[in-house]
Structure formats: structure tokens, C-alpha cells
Amino acid sequence: xxxxxxxxxxxxxxxxxxxxxxxxxxxxxxxxxxxxxxxxxxxxxxxxxxxxxxxxxxxxxxxxxxxxxxxxxxxxxxxxxxxxxxxxxxxxxxxxxxxxxxxxxxxxxxxxxxxxxxxxxxxxxxxxxxxxxxxxxxxxxxxxxxxxxxxxxxxxxxxxxxxxxxxxxxxxxxxxxxxxxxxxxxxxxxxxxxxxxxxxxxxxxxxxxxxxxxxxxxxxxxxxxxxxxxxxxxxxxxxxxxxxxxxxxxxxxxxxxxxxxxxxxxxxxxxxxxxxxxxxxxxxxxxxxxxxxxxxxxxxxxxxxxxxxxxxxxxxxxxxxxxxxxxxxxxxxxxxxxxxxxxxxxxxxxxxxxxxxxxxxxxxxxxxxxxxxxxxxxxxxxxxxxxxxxxxxxxxxxxxxxxxxxxxxxxxxxxxxxxxxxxxxxxxxxxxxxxxxxxxxxxxxxxxxxxxxxxxxxxxxxxxxxxxxxxxxxxxxxxxxxxxxxxxxxxxxxxxxxxxxxxxxxxxxxxxxxxxx
Amino acid sequence: xxxxxxxxxxxxxxxxxxxxxxxxxxxxxxxxxxxxxxxxxxxxxxxxxxxxxxxxxxxxxxxxxxxxxxxxxxxxxxxxxxxxxxxxxxxxxxxxxxxxxxxxxxxxxxxxxxxxxxxxxxxxxxxxxxxxxxxxxxxxxxxxxxxxxxxxxxxxxxxxxxxxxxxxxxxxxxxxxxxxxxxxxxxxxxxxxxxxxxxxxxxxxxxxxxxxxxxxxxxxxxxxxxxxxxxxxxxxxxxxxxxxxxxxxxxxxxxxxxxxxxxxxxxxxxxxxxxxxxxxxxxxxxxxxxxxxxxxxxxxxxxxxxxxxxxxxxxxxxxxxxxxxxxxxxxxxxxxxxxxxxxxxxxxxxxxxxxxxxxxxxxxxxxxxxxxxxxxxxxxxxxxxxxxxxxxxxxxxxxxxxxxxxxxxxxxxxxxxxxxxxxxxxxxxxxxxxxxxxxxx
Numbered sequence: 001x002x003x004x005x006x007x008x009x010x011x012x013x014x015x016x017x018x019x020x021x022x023x024x025x026x027x028x029x030x031x032x033x034x035x036x037x038x039x040x041x042x043x044x045x046x047x048x049x050x051x052x053x054x055x056x057x058x059x060x061x062x063x064x065x066x067x068x069x070x071x072x073x074x075x076x077x078x079x080x081x082x083x084x085x086x087x088x089x090x091x092x093x094x095x096x097x098x099x100x101x102x103x104x105x106x107x108x109x110x111x112x113x114x115x116x117x118x119x120x121x122x123x124x125x126x127x128x129x130x131x132x133x134x135x136x137x138x139x140x141x142x143x144x145x146x147x148x149x150x151x152x153x154x155x156x157x158x159x160x161x162x163x164x165x166x167x168x169x170x171x172x173x174x175x176x177x178x179x180x181x182x183x184x185x186x187x188x189x190x191x192x193x194x195x196x197x198x199x200x201x202x203x204x205x206x207x208x209x210x211x212x213x214x215x216x217x218x219x220x221x222x223x224x225x226x227x228x229x230x231x232x233x234x235x236x237x238x239x240x241x242x243x244x245x246x247x248x249x250x251x252x253x254x255x256x257x258x259x260x261x262x263x264x265x266x267x268x269x270x271x272x273x274x275x276x277x278x279x280x281x282x283x284x285x286x287x288x289x290x291x292x293x294x295x296x297x298x299x300x301x302x303x304x305x306x307x308x309x310x311x312x313x314x315x316x317x318x319x320x321x322x323x324x325x326x327x328x329x330x331x332x333x334x335x336x337x338x339x340x341x342x343x344x345x346x347x348x349x350x351x352x353x354x355x356x357x358x359x360x361x362x363x364x365x366x367x368x369x370x371x372x373x374x375x376x377x378x379x380x381x382x383x384x385x386x387x388x389x390x391x392x393x394x395x396x397x398x399x400x401x402x403x404x405x406x407x408x409x410x411x412x413x414x415x416x417x418x419x420x421x422x423x424x425x426x427x428x429x430x431x432x433x434x435x436x437x438x439x440x441x442x443x444x445x446x447x448x449x450x451x452x453x454x455x456x457x458x459x460x461x462x463x464x465x466x467x468x469x470x471x472x473x474x475x476x477x478x479x480x481x482x483x484x485x486x487x488x489x490x491x492x493x494x495x496x497x498x499x500x501x502x503x504x505x506x507x508x509x510x511x512x513x514x515x516x517x
Numbered sequence: 518x519x520x521x522x523x524x525x526x527x528x529x530x531x532x533x534x535x536x537x538x539x540x541x542x543x544x545x546x547x548x549x550x551x552x553x554x555x556x557x558x559x560x561x562x563x564x565x566x567x568x569x570x571x572x573x574x575x576x577x578x579x580x581x582x583x584x585x586x587x588x589x590x591x592x593x594x595x596x597x598x599x600x601x602x603x604x605x606x607x608x609x610x611x612x613x614x615x616x617x618x619x620x621x622x623x624x625x626x627x628x629x630x631x632x633x634x635x636x637x638x639x640x641x642x643x644x645x646x647x648x649x650x651x652x653x654x655x656x657x658x659x660x661x662x663x664x665x666x667x668x669x670x671x672x673x674x675x676x677x678x679x680x681x682x683x684x685x686x687x688x689x690x691x692x693x694x695x696x697x698x699x700x701x702x703x704x705x706x707x708x709x710x711x712x713x714x715x716x717x718x719x720x721x722x723x724x725x726x727x728x729x730x731x732x733x734x735x736x737x738x739x740x741x742x743x744x745x746x747x748x749x750x751x752x753x754x755x756x757x758x759x760x761x762x763x764x765x766x767x768x769x770x771x772x773x774x775x776x777x778x779x780x781x782x783x784x785x786x787x788x789x790x791x792x793x794x795x796x797x798x799x800x801x802x803x804x805x806x807x808x809x810x811x812x813x814x815x816x817x818x819x820x821x822x823x824x825x826x827x828x829x830x831x832x833x834x835x836x837x838x839x840x841x842x843x844x845x846x847x848x849x850x851x852x853x854x855x856x857x858x859x860x861x862x863x864x865x866x867x868x869x870x871x872x873x874x875x876x877x878x879x880x881x882x883x884x885x886x887x888x889x890x891x892x893x894x895x896x897x898x899x900x901x902x903x904x905x906x907x908x909x910x911x912x913x914x915x916x917x918x919x920x921x922x923x924x925x926x927x928x929x930x931x932x933x934x935x936x937x938x939x940x941x942x943x944x945x946x947x948x949x950x951x952x953x954x955x956x957x958x
Contacts, residue, residue: 023625030824031635031862041863042603044871047878048944054877057736058899060765063866065642071605074862078609078632078855085628087617096619103522104617107569111576112787116602117585119593120789121927123919126589129582130788136563143561155654155792158847166692179696199835199845203665205696208840246549277547278554293848300619302629303651303851305790342688346596346655346778347789354790355580363572364520365565371526377546379525382534400548428625435620439837456524457534489627491818493825498816501802504829506648506812507641508634510800 018469019462021431022487024083031077032508035067041074065509084489086433088300092459094383095427095434097404097448098194098242100272100294108297108359112352120347124333130351131332135325137309137358144369145268145288146281147311149337151320153349157269157291158196160308161236164265164287165204166341167312167319168234171263174319174339177233179205184233184262190219191442192241192406197267206233213442217397218247224256232262240270242438242448244380244401254284263287263316271295272452273377273403276370286313296357307353323348372453376403379451379460386464387449390471392416396443404450406443409471413445418474418481420445425492426473426484430466520567586786590946591924594903594937595730596656596683597789598781600759601941603863606783610856619848623826630826633851634813636858640795643761643861643869644775645768647800650810652793652854656778657686659794660724660755661693662844663776666796666807667722667751668698669843675699676722679711681729682755709733709895713740718748722774726755727764731935732880732903733895734764742771757781758795758857760901762869763877774798783860784853793850793857806833809844875940876902879947883938886951890958894933903937905929908958917957923950 069077093101118127138150154160165187169178177183187201190211198208209227214220219237228235235257240246247253254264266280266288272295280288292298293306300306312320321344322336334348348354364372384405387393392412395405409420424434424447438446451460474481483492497503505511519527525534535542566572586599593599610616615629623630637649653659664676678690680702694700703723706712709731716723723745727735742752753774754767759781767775775797784791798804805812812829828834835842864872880900884893892907908914911928918925926936938947 023627027823028631030631030638031858032638040865040868041605042868044601044864044868045875045940045943047875049878049882051874052877052881052899054763054899055736057739057770058734058765060761060763060870061769063870064645064761064766066639066861066864066866066869068865068867069862071863074859075605075608077862078605078859079612081628081632082609082612082614083628084626084631085614085618086621086625087612087614088619089613089617093619096621099619101619105522107573109611109616110573111580114576114580115583115585115788115790116785117587117599118583118788119586119591119599119786119924120597121593121595122584122586122591122924123915126584126919126924127788129579132582133579140562155658155850156848158845159654159658161847162845169695194847195835195839195842196845196847198840199842202840203693203844210839246547248549248551251551251554273546274550276560277556278550279556282556283554291848299616300848301850301852302615302618302626302633302855303620304654304849305793305853306848342692343657343685344689344692346657346685346792349790351788351790355576359572359576362563362566362575363522363569364567366560366562368520368523368565368567369560369562371520371523374543375523375525375531378531378534378543381538381540381546385538400546402546402549425622425624428622433621433625436622440839453523453525457530485624488624490624490823490825491820493623493827494817494819495827496816498814498827498829499832501800501805505815506637506800506805506829507646508638508815509641510647511815513647 019431023489025489026080026084028077028080030508031067034069034073034077037068039068039070041069041071091432092455092463093433094449094451094455094463095432097435097450100450100452102297102452103454104297104299105360108356111355111359115351115355128332131325133355133358135327135332137354138325140361141290141309141311144275145311146279147288148314149317149320150309150311151324152309152354153321153344154308154310155345155350156304156306157289157308159344160289160310161196161267162200163310163321163344164289165200167287167316168263168265169204170319170339170341171316172233184231186231187234187236188224188227188232189236190241192243193236193238193267194269197236201236217243217245217399221249221252224253228256228260230260232257232260234263234265236265236267238267238270240273240402243406244404245397245399246402250283258284269294270403273373275373276366277373286316292353292357297360298353298356305350305353307350375453379453379455380404383449383451383460383464386460387467390468392471404448406446406448408443409445409447412471412474416474416478418478420447422482423470426470426481427466429485429487432463432466586924589922589924590949592926592936592938592950593924595927595935597786598937598939599786599941600781600939602783602785603860605863606856606859609859610852615852615855630813632855632858634826636854637813639858639861640758640797643758643766644797645766646775646797648805648812649795649797650808650812652779652795652850653810654849655792655794657689659776659796660686661690662809663753663774663796664694664722664724665844667753667774669807670804671721671750673719673721675701675719676724677701677703677714677716677720678724679703679726679729681705681711681731682726683730709898710735710737713737713744716744716748720748720750722751722753724753728757728760728901728903731895731905732900734899734901738770760873763873779853779857782857784856791853793853805830807843808833809842810846872940879942880904880938882944883936883947886947887954890955902939903935906934906936907932908934914957918953921953923953925950
């Protein structure tokens with residue numbers, strides 16, 4: 001279906017050949033359908049000791065209805081499923097904007113594997129090398145953010161956002177302005193900050209105030225002036241926001257919040273384009289976080305395990321989740337900060353990813369990180385230049401962008417009736433991924449591209465050419481685009497049962513009960 | 518040198534790209550960053566190691582300065598468990614297609630959706646519940662969220678929590694349920710089980726863990742379910758799924774929400790990096806509405822008989838509704854869910870039962886073996902995988918054992934040590950521990 005014939009007419013130059021991609025299609029059954037009673041995929045050791053009789057009250061009455069498969073069949077099933085999956089190693093993964101998809105060096109996986117058999121409660125003397133990696137990474141991230149101390153405990157970016165709001169709550173409580181005091185019960189965030197900033201603040205008990213963008217696409221500073229006051233616990237803001245725009249008045253935002261007695265918390269999920277260029281602390285922020293799987297290259301793993309890092313000023317350091325690592329220059333020890341908010345996660349965080357992130361920074365050094373940032377910005381502006389040549393695509397707010405752009409297909413959609421989500425599905429037919437969730441749709445028919453430093457100019461040309469091809473198809477034959485996908489593992493999905501309690505099937509047993517009685 | 522990870526840092530390519538854009542230099546892209554916020558100096562970081570060989574040597578130098586639980590004989594557990602990880606689990610979770618994917622759509626990431634759907638489906642069979650979430654971060658988070666779900670569902674703000682819960686987990690619950698939910702602790706009885714306390718209609722839930730922090734299998738689940746239900750509250754049970762080949766699933770004695778950690782299902786210990794949380798309920802719409810995390814379900818495609826997948830009831834989530842969603846959802850631990858699915862598929866119902874029997878038998882064997890030289894706590898209770906011993910000095914015992922190449926357990930306090938035994942510990946390993954304990958005491 002996606003032949004290359006029409007390609008010479010595309011409005012992008014140079015004109016790379018259109019890839020004749022087809023995703024693997026195995027028609028792989030659900031694993032329960034592969035079951036044959038009596039088979040097994042693993043033998044377990046015999047007890048070698050007398051059996052323990054269990055009373056009926058705690059004994060399982062019936063064996064669980066798990067599938068029964070031989071080992072090779074399990075392996076084959078999952079390898080087929082892996083082939084029906086488009087990892088970042090396989091595609092030009094610039095379409096997952098806001099998520100900073102970059103190359104995760106293979107050598108780092110071997111370092112992660114080297115910690116597989118360490119137990120988190122081993123004596124400190126037996127894990128000095130790993131504690132040194134923690135300590136060194138904490139120091140590096142402190143330098144990169146300008147903060148005084150860093151904790152590597154959170155399991156992801158959102159968990160780090162939560163840890164930050166927990167520290168904000170504890171800090172105000174220590175000053176007699178905690179929950180129940182009637183003071184500092186509001187958190188201010190912005191519409192283009194990640195939803196977790198709003199949702200974590202709400203979970204922690206705060207009323208959330210969301211600033212909308214002004215005519216220039218920046219969070220409205222007048223709205224901030226109106227919102228800030230004695231009830232302000234904190235500002236939680238991403239910068240650059242998911243639009244790719246850096247807020248030039250960020251210092252004013254921080255100052256306004258500080259003058260009202262609130263704290264300023266920097267979501268650095270989008271830090272990739274500013275590494276070595278500007279730092280959270282230099283703009284006066286009290287807390288920040290990094291997503292190690294975004295900015296520091298640990299693999300995204302289908303949605304985790306990820307890893308997060310919280311950085312804080314000296315004033316907030318006593319509240320960090322613990323333990324953190326300390327060093328006297330000879331040995332490394334674990335220490336829980338005196339007013340710690342406690343555990344955010346078991347043990348010391350996602351160690352395999354701590355090790356990977358450390359190795360990635362070591363491979364690049366200060367010059368390398370600066371090259372990462374500059375190249376991410378270069379790639380982004382180059383791709384923007386390409387995309388804006390495609391008729392029907394636009395980018396609101398004609399400002400400079402850092403590492404990503406939130407674009408709009410509004411014009412194309414008005415002309416053809418084809419929506420952004422449908423364009424994304426059709427783009428996948430060419431072997432690239434394009435993310436379509438940007439709730440709420442403040443920018444109409446949105447799509448966000450974030451090329452990072454990992455992709456070559458040829459990759460960016462190819463990606464832009466694919467979008468141009470799909471835009472042309474939408475004009476020529478909108479129903480064809482709406483009918484996509486054609487080259488995927490499966491065909492167009494009818495999503496209606498997913499929202500209907502009578503029909504939804506979140507497990508196989510629910511499916512069998514409702515649809516195969 | 519053009520760094521191997523940054524293709525467009527090559528000077529000629531960079532110049533051509535700038536020319537195409539019509540920009541003089543990359544500085545133009547940073548026009549919005551005020552001069553006073555510029556760092557103006559290189560970051561102060563250690564010298565770079567761009568050559569892979571140099572990096573490997575550096576990392577090996579650091580990672581060589583550890584003694585892991587294969588070099589020592591380890592009886593450490595307390596929330597992170599040394600179960601055997603089948604080679605197929607490692608093979609699947611190290612595949613690039615899974616390891617480096619993220620949030621693709623159900624079409625190009627069909628395999629991820631199906632693998633996660635199969636994981637939740639196998640967990641559903643193990644738990645005898647119809648709704649299981651795509652993994653949240655860890656068992657701590659799962660317990661915190663499960664209790665928040667119970668509070669939202671009942672409209673109440675007080676929970677009864679078993680005191681036989683790890684101190685770190687309790688720390689997480691105290692933070693996560695603050696400021697609006699009150700935690701009341703139910704003391705541990707002499708038998709190592711939760712005591713049945715005063716209870717009233719102000720409570721949203723009873724939280725019970727089994728096996729609990731002492732490795733004791735709770736036997737009063739039904740009684741607590743009846744107590745909770747009589748007052749319009751829910752029973753929330755934290756259970757390690759690896760025990761459920763032999764132990765009754767929480768739903769069998771009336772639990773409304775089951776939750777816990779899946780590290781034991783095919784994840785390495787990884788210094789505590791292998792955790793992921795599960796939450797499960799029956800298919801009861803009001804309770805399903807309280808899940809903050811993603812739920813994947815089957816949906817038809819336009820080809821009859823073909824299985825598609827998608828998010829069930831997406832409107833619950835903070836992706837859709839920001840602060841109006843239920844808690845938050847972000848990148849958590851999906852790959853460990855896929856891996857746990859592989860594990861459950863490999864073991865199947867009989868493998869999981871046999872594994873449970875082996876662990877039960879070896880745990881009891883170890884309790885009996887140590888009983889000659891130390892006091893074994895809760896000796897009459899059923900123990901799965903862990904048990905506590907009382908000694909003159911936890912630190913002295915563990916130090917002396919470590920000198921003999923044994924990580925003897927986790928100190929719960931100055932005199933109590935928690936010992937963990939799994940299918941990886943042979944009878945000879947247990948005998949070696951018992952002999953060493955006798956020798957050093």
C-alpha cells in the first residue's frame with residue numbers, strides 16, 4: 001500500500017526513498033490458547049525436607065488457571081510478541097515528543113547486569129563500588145542542576161515529582177504552615193507542564209491552580225501574579241515546557257513565588273536541550289528533578305522501570321528521601337537525612353538505571369553533554385524547518401524552540417477531515433512511531449516531535465518525508481488514511497468496548513466470562 | 518572527534534544543517550535564555566571516557582569492588598528476594614524491542630500490549646480477580662494506592678494497618694496517605710499474626726499482609742474480611758504472588774483489593790532495582806474507577822477474530838484529567854510486568870505449587886535447624902520464606918557470619934534477625950548456616 005511512486009512530488013528536499021516497511025504479523029494467540037494440560041516450562045528443585053501440611057483456611061483449593069506450556073513454546077511466543085513491537089532501537093523515535101527518546105548504549109546494559117545479584121540490605125562494606133557510583137552520580141547531577149544535594153531513590157520522573165511535593169509539604173509543616181494549618185494549601189502549575197505535576201500535588205492534598213499560556217505561548221505571568229499569595233505552597237513548572245519554548249521570564253516567576261513565601265520546583269523532564277547551558281538553581285529554584293530514562297539515556301522499557309533523581313537546595317536537603325550516600329573520601333556510607341520525608345520507594349532506587357546513567361555521563365563528560373544539548377536543539381530546529389514546509393502543518397507561537405515542538409495539523413484536518421491521531425497511525429505504516437496523546441488538546445490536532453541528539457540528519461529527512469507523504473495521502477484520499485493501519489501486526493481497532501463496563505475485558509478471565517460464555 | 522552517540526555533532530553536517538535552517542549558530546536557538554541564567558563555564562565533571570574500552574575498564578573497576586549474593590551465601594530477604602530467575606526471563610526482557618520501547622500505540626506496539634495483557638491475565642488467574650493493573654512502581658506504592666482507592670471508594674479517611682509490615686513500607690504509607698488519611702496500627706499477637714482489634718464504621722479498610730514481615734502466613738483473613746464488610750469497609754491484602762501456588766488467594770477469603778510486589782516473579786535482586794507493584798480487584802465498576810494506573814484490555818479489530826488492545830476506562834487517569842484524575846500515572850515498571858508474565862507462563866500451575874511446597878519445606882527445615890542454638894520466633898505459625906530469630910546481638914551475629922562468607926539475614930532490631938530461605942538454598946546451604954550460627958554464638 002505504501003509504494004514509493006508518488007514520492008518524487010513531495011515538498012521536502014532531499015527526497016529519501018520511502019521505506020517499504022511491514023511490521024511482523026504472527027497472528028499470535030493469547031497465551032492461554034496455547035496451553036496443553038500437563039506441560040511445563042521450568043522444573044523446580046525438590047524440597048529435600050519433609051513437606052509442610054497447610055490447614056484448609058490458608059491452602060489454595062484449586063490450582064490457578066495459568067497456561068501450561070513447554071519452555072521453547074514460551075520463548076517463541078514472547079519473541080514473536082517482541083517482533084510485533086517497535087522499540088527505539090528499531091525506528092527513528094522522534095515522534096514520542098515530551099519523552100526524550102534517545103539511544104541507550106548497549107554497553108551500559110552490561111553494567112546494569114553486573115549488579116543483578118546484589119541485595120539492597122547487604123552490609124555497606126560489601127557494596128563500596130556501587131555506593132561510589134551512587135555518590136559520584138549524585139555529585140554529577142548536583143553540578144548539572146546547581147543544587148546542593150541529590151537523592152536517587154525515586155523510581156521515575158513522576159515518582160520524583162511526588163517526592164518533591166512531599167518535601168515541599170514537609171518543609172512548610174516544619175515552619176508551622178503544614179496541612180491543617182489553613183496556610184499554603186495551593187500549588188500552582190502550568191498547562192504545558194506534565195500532568196503529573198498537577199496530579200501529584202493533588203494526591204498530596206493540595207488545591208491545584210493551572211496557568212494557561214498567554215498570546216506568546218508562555219505561562220501567563222499576570223495569571224501568576226493573581227494566583228500567588230499566602231496560600232501558595234509551591235510553583236511546579238517545566239521549562240522548556242512541552243511546547244519546546246523556554247520561558248525567558250522564569251526568574252520572575254521564581255521571585256514572585258519566593259516573595260509570597262512559596263517554594264519553586266523545576267520539572268526537568270525536558271532538560272536535554274539545556275545541559276550545561278542553564279541550571280535550575282541559577283534561576284533560583286529550590287527543588288528539581290530529572291528523569292534518568294529521558295535525559296540520561298536509560299532505556300524506557302515499555303514504560304519502566306525508569307529512574308528519577310531529586311535535587312534540592314541546602315535548605316531542603318534535610319527533607320530528602322533516604323538514604324543518600326555520603327563519603328569521607330575513603331569509604332561510602334548510607335545516611336538518612338535528619339528530617340527525611342521517609343521512603344518514597346523500597347531501598348535505594350532503580351540501581352541498574354543508576355549505573356547506566358552514570359556510565360552515560362562518564363562516556364560524554366562536560367563537553368559531550370554540551371554537544372548533546374546543542375545537537376538536540378539543532379536537530380529540533382532543523383526538523384521544524386522541514387515540517388513547516390509541509391502544507392497543513394503549523395507550529396503555534398513563532399518563537400525559538402529548544403528541544404521539541406508542539407505542532408498542529410489543524411489546517412490539514414480542516415481541509416481533509418483527517419485527525420492527528422489518524423495521521424500517526426498511518427505514519428506507523430512506514431516504520432516510525434508518532435505519539436498522539438496530548439490531553440487536553442490546548443493546541444488543536446497536536447503532535448509533538450523531539451528529535452534529541454541521537455538521530456542523524458538522514459533520519460530527520462526521512463521522518464519529515466514520511467509526514468509529508470501522509471499529508472499528501474490525506475489530501476488525495478482521506479478515507480485511505482482514516483482506514484490505516486495497513487502494514488501493522490493488526491488492523492484498525494474498535495475501541496468502544498474499552499469504555500463499556502459490560503464489555504470491557506481487562507484480563508483474559510473477564511474476556512472469557514463476558515464474550516465467550 | 519564526533520562522539521559515537523551524537524551523529525550530527527560532525528562539523529560539516531552541523532554547518533549544513535544550520536545553513537538549511539538559516540541560522541548563524543546554535544546560539545540562536547537559545548535566544549530565549551537570558552544571559553544572567555547562562556552557566557558561562559563548562560560543567561565541572563570528571564574527564565570523559567568516550568572510548569568504550571576505557572569506559573568498560575572504569576566501570577569494572579567500580580563494580581569489581583562488591584561481593585554479591587552469589588559470591589557469599591546470602592539469607593537476605595525483607596522485601597527483596599533471591600529467587601531463581603529463569604534464563605528465558607532474562608532473554609525476553611533484554612530484547613531491544615521491549616527494552617527500548619516506550620508508549621507506542623496499540624498498532625506498532627501490539628506485542629507490548631499483548632504481553633502486558635497476558636501478564637495481568639495470568640495475575641488475574643493467580644489472584645482469582647478480574648481486574649489487574651499494568652505494574653505500578655513497587656509494592657510500597659501498590660499498598661499506598663490500594664488504601665487510597667479504598668478511601669475514595671468508601672468516602673472514609675481512616676485505615677487499619679497490620680503492624681506486621683516492614684518499617685520502610687510503613688514509612689511510605691505514612692507519607693503517601695498524608696495528610697487526609699489516618700493510619701491506625703493493629704498490633705501483632707504473640708503468634709506473629711495480626712490481632713483483631715476494635716473496629717467501626719469510620720474505617721475505610723483493613724490492610725493485612727501475608728506472608729507478613731515475619732514470614733508468618735496470616736490465618737484470620739476470613740474473619741477480618743467479615744469484620745470489615747460488616748462495617749462497610751474493604752479488606753485490602755498484600756500478598757506475594759509467588760506464594761499463591763500453595764496459599765489461598767486473597768479473594769478466596771473475601772479480599773476486595775489485592776496488592777503487592779512482583780519482584781519475586783523473575784526479577785533479579787539488582788540491589789533493590791527489580792520492584793514493580795500490582796493492584797487487583799473484582800470487576801466492580803465503582804472500584805475499577807478508582808485505579809489510577811493503566812488497565813489494558815482486549816478490543817476487536819475490523820478483522821473478525823483478531824485481538825486488538827487498548828486502555829480500559831482511560832478517562833480515570835491523570836493523563837486525561839491532570840489533577841482531576843485518580844492520583845497520577847507515569848513511567849512505572851512495565852517491563853517487569855512482561856517479565857513476570859514470562860515467569861508465570863514458564864512455571865504454570867503445577868510448577869508454582871511445587872515451588873511453594875519447596876519453599877515451605879525448606880523454611881521449616883531452616884527454622885528447625887536454627888532452633889537448637891537460637892530462639893525462633895513464632896515457631897508454631899506457618900512460615901513462607903522468612904522467619905525471625907532472637908539473638909543476643911544482631912550486629913555481632915551478622916558480622917561474625919559475614920566473616921565466614923555468609924550474609925546471615927536482615928537485622929530488624931538490636932536482637933531480632935530475619936532469615937530468608939528460598940528454592941535457591943539447598944539443604945546443605947541451610948546446614949552451613951546453622952553450623953556457623955552455632956559456632957559464633
